Amino acid sequence: ETGVTQTPRHLVMGMTNKKSLKCEQHLGHNAMYWYKQSAKKPLELMFVYNFKEQTENNSVPSRFSPECPNSSHLFLHLHTLQPEDSALYLCASSQGRNDEQFFGPGTRLTVL
Amino acid sequence: RKEVEQDPGPFNVPEGATVAFNCTYSNSASQSFFWYRQDCRKEPKLLMSVYSSGNEDGRFTAQLNRASQYISLLIRDSKLSDSATYLCVVNMDSSASKIIFGSGTRLSIRP
Numbered sequence: 132e133t134g135v136t137q138t139p140r141h142l143v144m145g146m147t148n149k150k151s152l153k154c155e156q157h158l159g160h161n162a163m164y165w166y167k168q169s170a171k172k173p174l175e176l177m178f179v180y181n182f183k184e185q186t187e188n189n190s191v192p193s194r195f196s197p198e199c200p201n202s203s204h205l206f207l208h209l210h211t212l213q214p215e216d217s218a219l220y221l222c223a224s225s226q227g228r229n230d231e232q233f234f235g236p237g238t239r240l241t242v243l
Numbered sequence: 244r245k246e247v248e249q250d251p252g253p254f255n256v257p258e259g260a261t262v263a264f265n266c267t268y269s270n271s272a273s274q275s276f277f278w279y280r281q282d283c284r285k286e287p288k289l290l291m292s293v294y295s296s297g298n299e300d301g302r303f304t305a306q307l308n309r310a311s312q313y314i315s316l317l318i319r320d321s322k323l324s325d326s327a328t329y330l331c332v333v334n335m336d337s338s339a340s341k342i343i344f345g346s347g348t349r350l351s352i353r354p
Contacts, residue, residue, distance in 0.1 A: 166343075173247075174287070174330070174344040221286055227335060229275050232342075234286040 135235035143241045152238045154222030160161040162228050163205040166221040212242045247333050249345035264348045266331030267313045276314050277332040326352045
């Protein structure tokens with residue numbers, strides 16, 4: 132498998148559920164990212180990991196919790212989300228932090 | 244002023260036309276610049292990086308104007324398959340902590 136993969140592709144969850152989004156990159160990149168894309172809004176950078184270390188948390192609420200066990204895998208743990216958290220969550224990776232990013236297909240999340 | 248600003252469009256042009264978009268950015272210390280395209284309900288895909296000297300890839304030409312703080316994308320001989328939303332991306336520092344996506348310009352090519 133090549134590129135950046137994300138699972139699940141679609142997720143519906145209640146506000147009291149706990150779920151996790153998974154991202155895997157097969158490109159040998161060192162940096163990985165989580166983005167949120169809401170309807171009619173630009174992509175918002177949520178978290179940045181470089182060599183497994185979190186280098187940025189862009190004021191994201193604590194109900195979103197990232198985990199990066201190694202340079203190829205990135206998780207986003209979700210807990211007690213709100214309906215306004217419904218969006219497309221995109222994972223990306225890049226060789227270095229200034230390099231072009233390659234995106235996964237995204238997880239379309241609906242919070243009921 | 245927004246950190247990265249694009250004309251949302253839509254631009255509706257006939258097949259074969261030449262179309263150009265601009266994207267302005269607020270931080271003069273911005274480090275790197277990219278154009279991505281995003282099709283409806285799909286992930287963004289890198290179209291091209293934007294270099295200081297300008298760069299061309301087939302029908303696509305990207306330019307950077309640091310003095311006026313904008314980047315541009317020119318599409319020549321447009322095809323129906325060019326219909327998409329074009330996203331301007333600016334990395335405002337070297338640590339990737341300040342990656343800003345523009346809201347995108349919608350392009351529609353008509354036969």
